[in-house]
Amino acid sequence: xxxxxxxxxxxxxxxxxxxxxxxxxxxxxxxxxxxxxxxxxxxxxxxxxxxxxxxxxxxxxxxxxxxxxxxxxxxxxxxxxxxxxxxxxxxxxxxxxxxxxxxxxxxxxxxxxxxxxxxxxxxxxxxxxxxxxxxxxxxxxxxxxxxxxxxxxxxxxxxxxxxxxxxxxxxxxxxxxxxxxxxxxxxxxxxxxxxxxxxxxxxxxxxxxxxxxxxxxxxxxxxxxxxxxxxxxxxxxxxxxxxxxxxxxxxxxxxxxxxxxxxxxxxxxxxxxxxxxxxxxxxxxxxxxxxxxxxxxxxxxxxxxxxxxxxxxxxxxxxxxxxxxxxxxxxxxxxxxxxxxxxxxxxxxxxxxxxxxxxxxxxxxxxxxxxxxxxxxxxxxxxxxxxxxxxxxxxxxxxxxxxxxxxxxxxxxxxxxxxxxxxxxxxxxxxxxxxxxxxxxxxxxxxxxxxxxxxxxxxxxxxxxxxxxxxxxxxxxxxxxxxxxxxxxxxxxxxxxxxxxxxxxxxxxxxxxxxxxxx
Ligand code: SAM
Numbered sequence: 466x467x468x469x470x471x472x473x474x475x476x477x478x479x480x481x482x483x484x485x486x487x488x489x490x491x492x493x494x495x496x497x498x499x500x501x502x503x504x505x506x507x508x509x510x511x512x513x514x515x516x517x518x519x520x521x522x523x524x525x526x527x528x529x530x531x532x533x534x535x536x537x538x539x540x541x542x543x544x545x546x547x548x549x550x551x552x553x554x555x556x557x558x559x560x561x562x563x564x565x566x567x568x569x570x571x572x573x574x575x576x577x578x579x580x581x582x583x584x585x586x587x588x589x590x591x592x593x594x595x596x597x598x599x600x601x602x603x604x605x606x607x608x609x610x611x612x613x614x615x616x617x618x619x620x621x622x623x624x625x626x627x628x629x630x631x632x633x634x635x636x637x638x639x640x641x642x643x644x645x646x647x648x649x650x651x652x653x654x655x656x657x658x659x660x661x662x663x664x665x666x667x668x669x670x671x672x673x674x675x676x677x678x679x680x681x682x683x684x685x686x687x688x689x690x691x692x693x694x695x696x697x698x699x700x701x702x703x704x705x706x707x708x709x710x711x712x713x714x715x716x717x718x719x720x721x722x723x724x725x726x727x728x729x730x731x732x733x734x735x736x737x738x739x740x741x742x743x744x745x746x747x748x749x750x751x752x753x754x755x756x757x758x759x760x761x762x763x764x765x766x767x768x769x770x771x772x773x774x775x776x777x778x779x780x781x782x783x784x785x786x787x788x789x790x791x792x793x794x795x796x797x798x799x800x801x802x803x804x805x806x807x808x809x810x811x812x813x814x815x816x817x818x819x820x821x822x823x824x825x826x827x828x829x830x831x832x833x834x835x836x837x838x839x840x841x842x843x844x845x846x847x848x849x850x851x852x853x854x855x856x857x858x859x860x861x862x863x864x865x866x867x868x869x870x871x872x873x874x875x876x877x878x879x880x881x882x883x884x885x886x887x888x889x890x891x892x893x894x895x896x897x898x899x900x901x902x903x904x905x906x907x908x909x910x911x912x913x914x915x916x917x918x919x920x921x922x923x924x925x926x927x928x929x930x931x932x933x934x935x936x937x938x939x940x941x942x943x944x945x946x947x948x949x950x951x952x953x954x955x956x957x958x959x960x961x962x963x964x965x966x967x968x969x970x971x972x973x974x975x976x977x978x979x980x981x982x983x984x
Contacts, residue, residue, distance in 0.1 A: 470521035475532035495762035511543035522549025558616030597670030789889035795924030846898035871952030911948035
């Protein structure tokens with residue numbers, strides 16, 4: 466089918482949607498000062514995408530949707546629609562008329578979106594008890610009995626016909642202060658249907674769905690994580706509950722479920738970058754004079770001016786666009802500590818775990834879902850010079866070096882927002898996390914990474930310093946390994962002129978686009 470999607474197409478539709486939505490959201494934030502517009506950047510972005518035809522899997526279908534994987538997460542209902550997983554933007558049940566056979570013309574259910582809370586409360590994560598649609602009270606209507614029409618009728622038909630129904634679990638998103646996160650939980654079959662009296666005393670339809678066995682875990686993983694957070698039971702393979710020993714405001718678990726190794730080689734946990742005197746990046750200092758918090762759209766805020774007039778982050782702390790440089794407020798700015806222009810300096814937000822991979826040593830992943838554009842962590846460590854870097858790589862220690870001057874594969878993240886994505890770094894920065902570092906030192910390389918870096922400046926000790934901040938490239942489901950592109954060293958970085966002989970490593974990222982080697 467010409468209309469069939471694939472992984473790449475699905476990902477690119479979602480990336481473009483989110484880039485557009487972030488840009489619109491940034492514009493809405495800036496206007497908010499002066500008007501009371503309704504903030505639905507998601508609907509506006511989706512409409513623009515639909516108008517331009519930027520979508521995939523446009524034909525309704527039963528079962529698997531090409532390119533959408535079990536465990537994929539979404540933050541807006543319109544995202545489900547754009548990739549063909551579930552078309553209606555509000556209704557919980559999607560259905561279509563059957564094209565042939567003795568049921569021709571009859572409608573069967575294709576997918577359902579659970580509302581979170583009550584629906585997902587079943588003890589068994591592979592079971593969903595779903596309430597039919599309609600009948601609830603609203604402002605101008607009293608509660609009434611649900612009718613066996615539309616979605617309810619389609620579910621009833623699917624029950625008898627035994628067709629697969631896609632289940633998308635709508636869950637509360639505690640991390641991003643957003644209303645919902647949607648998890649695609651794979652294919653289910655309806656096992657039972659009945660009618661019962663709802664709270665209002667009116668009749669409701671109920672459907673019990675069971676997950677088809679043999680599919681990768683998705684919602685079940687979320688349920689386990691919830692339990693680990695409560696400590697009942699604790700995470701299997703847990704070695705230390707917080708490897709930062711309190712240096713971060715959220716704990717970082719150390720976990721090994723694959724072998725007996727008790728942890729990575731010794732290093733000092735340090736949450737930020739350390740500049741030693743001679744390598745200060747001397748930059749004219751800047752400060753705003755905003756009291757309370759800096760307001761997007763306030764053209765008098767000199768920190769916003771420094772950022773080219775745009776507030777770099779949207780209201781919920783998501784990076785709007787990649788930029789040559791981002792300037793956050795510093796200690797001399799009178800604005801409050803949780804001013805929205807202080808994101809990377811306020812520390813880790815998600816619950817991370819350092820875990821043992823099967824073939825690439827230790828790696829990093831998160832217990833929490835991460836939205837595209839969310840700040841992950843900075844690259845902490847000691848800023849070193851070229852000589853020291855060459856020495857370390859000669860000793861075979863280049864593993865823990867970050868170098869801004871490597872060759873990084875270019876990619877587009879801003880899409881319609883045509884601002885430059887080329888970094889403007891005043892002088893190259895080399896960071897070693899060999900002896901001291903944070904969670905970033907455990908991020909492995911991938912040729913198709915889900916994390917990218919972005920230079921960010923803010924002031925400390927009366928000087929503006931450069932930080933290397935990592936942000937999510939796309940939505941990242943919990944327990945997915947976080948990876949970035951290590952880049953290709955330029956000649957001169959390594960001691961030998963012939964890198965393969967000295968430390969060039971075979972890449973095990975497993976991506977179909979793998980370059981084969983890294984460093
Ligand atoms: N895995 C490391 C550990 O256990 O401490 C954390 C990352 S460290 C900055 C970089 C090292 O991780 C590399 O030198 C290599 O040994 C390993 N590594 C990272 N990405 C890899 C990849 N794609 N394939 C193979 N090894 C990788």
